[in-house]
Amino acid sequence: MNSFLQIGLGHFVALSLLVLAAGVATVLTKRNAIGILIGVELILNAAGINLVAFNALAWPTSAEAGAAVSAAAGALGQPALDGMVFTIFLIVLAAAEAAVALAIFLNFYNNFNSIDVEKANAMRG
Amino acid sequence: MFYLLAALMVASAWAIVFTSNIVRMAVYLLLALSGAAGLYFLLDAELLGAVQLIVYVGGTLILIIFGVMLTSREIGMALKPKPWEGAAGVVLGIVLAGVLLLAQVYSQLPAEISSQGAGAVPGAASGGGATSGGGATVEAFGKVILGRYLLVFEVAGVLLLVVMVGAAYLARRTSWPRSAGGTQP
Amino acid sequence: MMPKLPAWEEIRLVLPEIGLAVGMCAVLLVPFARRLSKSVPAAAALIALGLAGFFAVDSLGVSGRSILAGALVIDPFSQFFKVLLVVFTVLVLAQWLLAGKDRISAADTPDFLCLLLGATAGMALMASAANLLSIVVSIEMASLPSYALAGMRKLQRRGSEAALKYVLFGAVASALMIYGCSLLYGLTGSLDLPTVANAVVSGFSPLLGLGVLLLFVGLAFKLSAVPLHFWCPDVFEGAPTEVTTFLSVASKGAAVCLLTRILWSFGAAAAAGVGGERGWNLLVGLAVAVAALGAITATWGNLVAMHQTNLKRLLAYSSMAHAGYLMMAVGLIAISGPTGPAAAKLNLLPGHVAAAVLFYLLVYLFMNMGAFTVVALAAQQVGSEDLRAYRGLMAWSPWLGVLLTVFLLSLFGMPGLGGFLGKIYLAVVMTKVGSIGFVLIAVLLFNTLLSLYYYMRPVYFMAFAGGSGAEDDSPLADARGSLMPSLPGAVPGVGVAVLVICALALVWTGLGGGSGMTKDYGLIWSPPGQAAAIVSAESK
Structure with a gap:
């Protein structure tokens, strides 16, 4: 990161932190269950940006070998895709989670005729 | 290009915080997800960008929109949070963002390895294919x-x-x- | 180069999980052969569990090793937990056959069994996961079926409310945990727990701290540790009793095992001398933080449990308290070790902690199983889980009354029963870390005294309140007329068998049974290049 205009890892991490903060704020402020789910998707995307950016810019080769000899990194060949593979599974998990969550929301809606999470107060103490 | 996509993502992410209309939230989420896909392309992770577009935007988001359609028969679809709650949440979010960015300033990030000169996002000069990505x-x-x-x-x-x-x-x-x-x- | 298939030696070690996955498919396919039966899919599930249990017992002797490119660690600690998990799931199935079967239709039975087996497989994987990605995936594998299970009673408001709260809290917690993992990966360059642990211990930065914190958020959710505990009582009350039983022991047990493994990977890094004095101080902070969180969780759970009138809710808060006790001991594994600063300053080996955790889980399994089974059987007869409904239970059904008393006394920690020895072993771990440990023991004692009050309240209601039947307005009084004649048959023989097994197990463990076994299997693997090798409690 020599200059501000040159785009580096720091920019990606800052972006992901901003999106994370937006996601957390969404989760905390929304009363609509689907709104909360949207906030969760934001957090997951922030994580995805982190994973891909770190993988592409900082750890393109396997860490065990690459970190020590960064000069010869290109020669080591074997690309490491840990972060990107994680991202693929993250997308799968997000889809799975959304499916279960929406089924539960629908079920809740059928029983309560609303998806206002503040209506979920039959049980207390 | 990065700044364009980043601005899109941050703007739509925060727009989600500020709006209380669930349909708008879903549209902003669409923009944010597409922005992330664009960033993946920028980082030379074409497969991921495609998966993000197909599975996330094309699948999960549609699922969410279905959920919205099936459950938002309510008047106005708003479910507005109480004003003070909304304000508290927004303030908290902004404070959180500040704290997180401060944390980043005080943290040592790993060195960038892409040999094409530090900071050069590989995709910027795309077509190379020999870059880190x-x-x-x-x-x-x-x-x-x-x-x-x-x-x-x-x-x-x-x-x-x-x-x-x-x-x-x-x-x-x-x-x-x-x-x-x-x-x- | 084609990707190489893993060797048979490695596949053999994941056979328990494979057995469960095959069982999931089997219970879904069986109805095609014979439609709308409840017992056939249940038999298929039992066979799958039996196979998984056999394979788990078979692999008990394996000395620790890491398989599938570091995705899993198989060591006696994880395999012993898997045996416990399978035994427990069989008991849960028995409880379901006894008391919960009528609540769902034959068409839905395969779904229920499939979800149950899926959650079990996820929990088994949690006990072995040793890489950030497999940790995340196994936690999701355990959580997503649990969300659906919590909402099994989908036509009841309480059931769907429980599921909604569970899934919302769970989704947020796991999203934050995944974000934490992304930071840990980004700053350390690896997904493997040992490498991550080495990097965290040797060079700390605010973002790394955030990563570790968020990783523990996901675990704290599964353990219902204090800031993230709101879901626990509601889910436990709203879910069907057999699901509550399952979640209270299996889900929390798996989370405890995973917490133990993660903390030990940090501890092993320090024990190998990584990070020096600064890393050691960091780990002391981490251990104290986890133990303190456990102490707060236990105290909070016990205090709130005092004014509960629903027995399931009471047991939910009690399970929070027990998770808290376990966390208080497990936190200390981060500062244990045979070498390095841990050995120089303290006298604690990771094997001690692992053995104590296994023994506690062994006992807790039986006592919670027993207590919840009584609740399920009594609720089936009385139609209520309210404490007041248990008035005169002792006179109405002495068997149930006496057994419930035994289970509650063991949960409290009555000498002579397993719960007492479990707490003693946790306390022994705490004595080894000096002054922090004595504070923790004081908290443990204080909490045990607190819990006496609410564990004895149901006993009071059963034995003394309204027993004369004078001013009875309880549902039991109405039910009594019709139930009294059928008393001998009121509780089926299998139910008595399950309960008696649980009670005998408590007496056996109370006399010290099983402690040798858990000591033998309390071996937790540490990666090469960190601490010496596998560390046993015996080798001291």
Whole structure:
């Protein structure tokens, strides 16, 4: 990161932190269950940006070998895709989670005729 | 290009915080997700960008929009938070963003390795393919997923099966009280 | 180069999980052969569990090793937990067959069994996961079916409310945990727990701290540790009793095992001398933080449990308290070790902690199983889980009354029963870390005294309140007329068998049974290049 205009890892991490903060704020402020789910998707995307950016810019080769000899990194060949593979599974998990969550929301809606999470107060103490 | 996509993502992410209309939230989420896909392309992870667009934007988001349509028969679709709650949340979010950025300033990030000169986002001069992201071909992905991460791959498959069963159970209308033999298969 | 398939030696070690996955498919396919039966899919599930249990017992002797490119660690600690998990799931199935079967239709039975087996497989994987990605995937594998299970009673408001709260809290917690993992990966360059642990211990930065914190958020959710505990009582009350039983022991047990493994990977890094004095101080902070969180969780759970009138809710808060006790001991594994600063300053080996955790889980399994089974059976007869409904239970059904008393006394920690020895072993771990440990023991004692009050309240209601039947307005009084004649058959023989097994197990463990076994299997693997090798409690 020599200059501000040159785009580096720091920019990606800052972006992901901003999106994370937006996601957390969404989760905390929304009363609509689907709104909360949207906030969760934001957090997951922030994580995805982190994973891909770190993988592409900082750890393109396997860490065990690459970190020590960064000069010869290109020669080591074997690309490491840990972060990107994680991202693929993250997308799968997000889809799975959304499916279960929406089924539960629908079920809740059928029983309560609303998806206002503040209506979920039959049980207390 | 990065700034364009980043601005799109941050703006739509924060727009989600500020709006209280669930349909708008879904549209802003669409923008944010597409922005992330654009960033993946920028980082030379074409496969991921495609997966993000197909699965996330094309699948998960549509699922969410279905959820919105099925559940938002309510008046105005708003479910407005109480004003002070909304304000408190926004303030908290901004404070959180500040704290997180401060944390980043005081943290040492790992050195960038891309030999094409630090800071040069590989995709900026795309077509090269020999840059750091060049390893992220579909073939390489396949080898890693079925090799090193075989277990995770298998578990994810089983997970999707369970999720399908669970979601189908919860979402279908059963009239179980007359369970004697009348329920559908 | 084609990706190489893992060797048979490695596949053999994941056979328990494979057995469960095959069982999931089997229970879904069986109805095609013979439609609308409840017992056939249940038999298929039992066979799958039996196979999984056999394979788990078979692999008990394996000395620790890491398989599938570091995705899993198989060591006696994880395999012993898997045996416990399978035994427990069989008991849960028995409880379901006894008391919960009528609540769902034959068409839905395979779904229920599939979700149950899926959650079990996820929890088994949690006990072995040793890489950030497999940790995340196994936690999701355990959580997503649990969300659906919590909402099994989908036509009841309480059931769907429980599921909604569970899934919302769970989704947020797991999203934050995944974000934490992304930071840990980004700053350390690896997904493997040992490498991550080495990097965290040797060079700390605010973002790394955030990563570790968020990783623990996901675990704290599964353990219902204090800031993230709101879901626990509601889910436990709203879910069907057999699901509550399952979640209270299996889900929390798996989370405890995973917490133990993660903390030990940090501890092993320090024990190998990584990070020096600064890393050691960091780990002391981490251990104290986890133990303190456990102490707060236990105290909070016990205090709130005092004014509960619903027995399931009471047991939910009690399970929070027990998770808290376990966390208080497990936190200390971060500062244990045979070498390095841990050995120089303290006298604690990771094997001690692992053995104590296994023994506690062994006992807790039986006592919670027993207590919840009584609740399920009594609720089936009385139609209520309210404490007041248990008035005169002792006179109405002495068997149930006496057994419930035994289970509650063991949960409290009555000498002579397993719960007492479990707490003693946790306390022994705490004595080894000096002054922090004595504070923790004081908290443990204080909490045990607190819990006496609410564990004895149901006993009071059963034995003394309204027993004369004078001013009875309880549902039991109405039910009594019709139930009294059928008393001998009121509780089926299998139910008595399950309960008696649980009670005998408590007496056996109370006399010290099983402690040798858990000591033998309290071996937790540490990666090469960190601490010496596998560390046993015996080798001291």
